[in-house]
Amino acid sequence: MTQWLTGARDDPDERAHRLVAAALRAAYAWTVRHTRRDAMREVARMTGVVMEAHGPGHGPTTPLDLVACLRERLGLLPALAAGTDEAIAQVVLLDSDDRLTSDAYDLASEYALPVGGPSDAAQWMPSWTWMRADQIRSETFIALIEGNGQESYVASRRLLIEHPAGSRAELSDLISETGVRPPRRGYTDIPTDHLHRSSGGETWWWPCPACRWPMGVSGTTVRCRYRPHAAVYHLTEGRTATSRPTLRRIDEGPSMARPVARPAADSCCVEFGVWRFVVVPGASELRVQQRLENLGATVELWPELDRYDLHVQAGDKEFRIDLKEYRSPYRLIADLRAKAPSARVLLPKTHEHQLGILQTAMPSLQVTTETKFCTEVRRALRTV
């Protein structure tokens, strides 16, 4: 058996990770089979990876068997049945219309990694279906760092996080006015399932109030693809066929400004992988920075060209902080075990519930929550 097929280490967690990655990739390829000639070849290749993970006599044995499994809970696959990651076992990747589900985008995308050896699929499959999240992050940051000092790096990364979507004219003005670097793959068209087409033919999108990337649109329901950005809206058509549609909040979360529809003609956004693994955590980093500065602390973003996330000075105390925002605590633990963090881990307010599981799995890890850390900073500022 060659190493690319079995992976470097063949423990059950590694095998389960590979299996989820292959299932996600097969599910994506299946959704584009009518437009991509080589999509079925990719589904077949991923069937090979899934078969290998199960061993002879278990699990799906043909591409169509695998596709049938993707319409059910992943936990029904024998190799995932005994896994500890209950959240991923509940995930269904394809809905009844054979479209990718929200969970596929939201949770399973954290499991993407290269599987099945070199292939041409990298040319046409989006990076988030086959690249590890940390690879997408480092590829983006290296491009921002190249030839630039710390100040310019921070400005470019900030621009990317604060403007993940907009009109082409507005974004190109911003880039030329500020002189910052645009993201490596630039901005691309807004995906069609993030747009609403009015009866008059106009298309519209809405920025998420938390991350500013276009929210997903499903019928008359509009919400961010990233579940912790929990605001959900009901869409109502404008009074005439060409007027602007409006949103009404239907969940019971804390109140926030209501997003206004923006015309999609001439609008663009960063690609999904950059949004999910750079913009989403970045929005929390900027929010926590602002909150600490409001308390009176001095905060430096991504010091020493991103050795860690935040350097915080409060009174005579200094803190080094790394925010960690994973949907799956199991993926977070696996990544922390593979690469020790270079600062204290902070769970932002949407992820504070993961503290217990993290402390149990890694008792020696330096970890805190946004709430606890703010209390610590307030105390440090009072003792000055």
Ligand SMILES: [Zn+2]
């Ligand atoms: Zn969002």
